[in-house]
Amino acid sequence: MRSVIAIIASELDIVKAIQEDIKVLPEEQTIMNSPDFSPSNLRKNVLRMASDKAGHIACAFSLIEIVSTLFEQKILKYNQENPSDPDRDILALSKGHGAMALYACFYELGWLSDHDLDNYFLDGSELFGLMEEHTPGAEISGGSLGHGLAVAVGIAYGYKKKGINKKVFCIVGDGELNEGSIWEALLFAGHHKLENLTIIVDANKYQAMGRTEEVLDLDPLGDKFRSFKFSYQECNGHNVEELKNNLIACCDSKQPAVLVARTIKGGGVDFMEQDNCWHYTRLTDPDLRKKALEQVQSNRTPGEKQ
Ligand SMILES: Cc1ncc(C[n+]2csc(CCOP(=O)(O)OP(=O)(O)O)c2C)c(N)n1
Numbered sequence: 001m002r003s004v005i006a007i008i009a010s011e012l013d014i015v016k017a018i019q020e021d022i023k024v025l026p027e028e029q030t031i032m033n034s035p036d037f038s039p040s041n042l043r044k045n046v047l048r049m050a051s052d053k054a055g056h057i058a059c060a061f062s063l064i065e066i067v068s069t070l071f072e073q074k075i076l077k078y079n080q081e082n083p084s085d086p087d088r089d090i091l092a093l094s095k096g097h098g099a100m101a102l103y104a105c106f107y108e109l110g111w112l113s114d115h116d117l118d119n120y121f122l123d124g125s126e127l128f129g130l131m132e133e134h135t136p137g138a139e140i141s142g143g144s145l146g147h148g149l150a151v152a153v154g155i156a157y158g159y160k161k162k163g164i165n166k167k168v169f170c171i172v173g174d175g176e177l178n179e180g181s182i183w184e185a186l187l188f189a190g191h192h193k194l195e196n197l198t199i200i201v202d203a204n205k206y207q208a209m210g211r212t213e214e215v216l217d218l219d220p221l222g223d224k225f226r227s228f229k230f231s232y233q234e235c236n237g238h239n240v241e242e243l244k245n246n247l248i249a250c251c252d253s254k255q256p257a258v259l260v261a262r263t264i265k266g267g268g269v270d271f272m273e274q275d276n277c278w279h280y281t282r283l284t285d286p287d288l289r290k291k292a293l294e295q296v297q298s299n300r301t302p303g304e305k306q
């Protein structure tokens, strides 16, 4: 049993951590693992988290190669030993309902524990179904769509003003681009020439209730971003090499940059790719769970015909 002093000391640590914006790592996270950011492994982590209890699986799956590239290719600067390292870059997941994709990476880095993964979305868990800022590695809370980009833009603006040489990445959904607040944040970023900002659009063509082009069409998206003074690129959002090259170009840009990553919602599991019900639906059927895990473990390329 832990002594009273140990408990008080650890609580003081937590208070200090909050004051200094340092996040406390799980106790068992003393030995640094070598992270496996392969898409297959990250999707496996997502399925473990979701199990039969959480939805938004398809929303996390379309993001997997994007987050894998950011971490594996070291496009994003981070310190595995300290998620709050002052020299780190910032990654803000504005489409916070895709949190499992990022939590899958944090688990690989040892920033989340086995207990965290297995209790995801359960009562009393530290990990809710959306992006939670108190989580080690999470920079913002996200879930109310359209807000995360404004926070990321504010951070990028602050860095630029103070001459701090750090990059800010923000991932938004294509449906999220329907939010008016997104366009206000873009206007501000373009006006202030925030070249330290890269926005990645997870362009999976769907949102919660249907196809984005039917709900509120974004076309012509390239013209819109360019007119807001952004450099604009597009690529296959499931191709790591393309993502890497385009993200490097975004970081080198002298303007704020946007990369539209064309993705498949539910990418990696064939029955999810064909049905937007997997936006919310939980994987309660054991046969479907088995099928999903088999496809993920076989490293099936999103969109590949069986
Ligand atoms: C302000 C706000 N309105 C509505 C919702 C409900 N909602 C959750 S996800 C979602 C669709 C988002 O679509 P998209 O950004 O394309 O993400 P995807 O699910 O395709 O990954 C909606 C409308 C929300 N979270 N926030």
Ligand SMILES: [Mg+2]
Binding pocket: 173, 174, 175, 176, 202, 203, 204, 205, 206, 207
């Ligand atoms: Mg979408």
